[in-house]
Amino acid sequence: MLNPVLRQRYREDGYLVLPGFKPRHETDALRRRAEQIVEVFDPGAGSGVFTTHRQGADDWFLGSAERVRCFFEEEAFDADGRLRQPKAQSINKIGHALHELDPVFAAFSHGPIWAELAADLGLPQTQLWQSMFIFKQPGIGGEVHWHQDATFLHSEPMTVTGFWVALEDATVDNGCLWVAPGAHRGPLRRRFVRAGDAVRTVTLDDTPWPQGADAVPLEVAAGTLVCFHGLLPHYSAANRSAASRHAYTLHAIDARSRWSSDNWLRRATPPGGF
Numbered sequence: 355m356l357n358p359v360l361r362q363r364y365r366e367d368g369y370l371v372l373p374g375f376k377p378r379h380e381t382d383a384l385r386r387r388a389e390q391i392v393e394v395f396d397p398g399a400g401s402g403v404f405t406t407h408r409q410g411a412d413d414w415f416l417g418s419a420e421r422v423r424c425f426f427e428e429e430a431f432d433a434d435g436r437l438r439q440p441k442a443q444s445i446n447k448i449g450h451a452l453h454e455l456d457p458v459f460a461a462f463s464h465g466p467i468w469a470e471l472a473a474d475l476g477l478p479q480t481q482l483w484q485s486m487f488i489f490k491q492p493g494i495g496g497e498v499h500w501h502q503d504a505t506f507l508h509s510e511p512m513t514v515t516g517f518w519v520a521l522e523d524a525t526v527d528n529g530c531l532w533v534a535p536g537a538h539r540g541p542l543r544r545r546f547v548r549a550g551d552a553v554r555t556v557t558l559d560d561t562p563w564p565q566g567a568d569a570v571p572l573e574v575a576a577g578t579l580v581c582f583h584g585l586l587p588h589y590s591a592a593n594r595s596a597a598s599r600h601a602y603t604l605h606a607i608d609a610r611s612r613w614s615s616d617n618w619l620r621r622a623t624p625p626g627g628f
């Protein structure tokens with residue numbers, strides 16, 4: 355599916371932008387389905403606030419590996435623990451097995467196009483470990499700091515690859531992705547490791563994060579797919595616009611590599627591929 359020029363670009367830059375990967379009716383169907391999932395979600399069911407810079411984790415998070423669960427934004431609640439705005443505008447994300455358990459998400463996430471693309475990126479035998487619907491809500495959609503996805507999802511050797519689909523136009527204003535081209539050739543800086551039900555972040559390497567001029571914003575139209583290497587540093591700024599910036603992500607490894615046993619995300623048996 356990818357010509358040699360694009361394959362080479364991915365190897366050099368650590369990411370690839372593919373406009374028009376999904377048609378509008380499919381991205382819209384995904385957004386409608388996510389709205390339905392949130393609509394029937396009961397906030398009293400034990401959900402937690404999701405943040406990437408919190409050390410702890412709870413059952414709601416650790417138990418979501420093979421479930422479909424909603425996670426609140428950090429700024430969703432006031433000091434008294436009440437939602438500042440309606441539930442539908444307070445959810446950070448839905449995770450982490452949408453691609454397996456929900457028929458609409460499963461249809462979106464599988465097929466020969468995906469498999470061919472993954473093979474071209476060096477993953478001929480995929481295992482799809484995680485899916486997330488990311489809301490990036492207007493006003494309260496928080497910043498996601500510089501990170502590498504291999505911090506959270508790790509394999510040996512490192513074949514973790516992210517697939518990020520814009521479900522709405524992503525702009526600097528509404529918190530698009532920023533990447534540091536080529537920086538996937540640097541070291542993994544941190545690992546988020548789990549022992550039993552305890553998680554912690556371990557620093558492996560203190561190489562600084564890329565500086566301002568090294569970061570490139572990926573302003574893309576709805577339907578665009580961004581593929582990125584698990585070691586590529588990336589971040590997204592807070593969404594301070596009046597509109598949401600919905601996206602859907604999948605994370606895969608190649609089955610010839612070994613899913614690290616201290617990953618937070620654990621399953622009794624490895625997942626299937628594209």
Ligand code: FE2
Pocket residue numbers: 501502503588
């Ligand atoms: Fe990420």
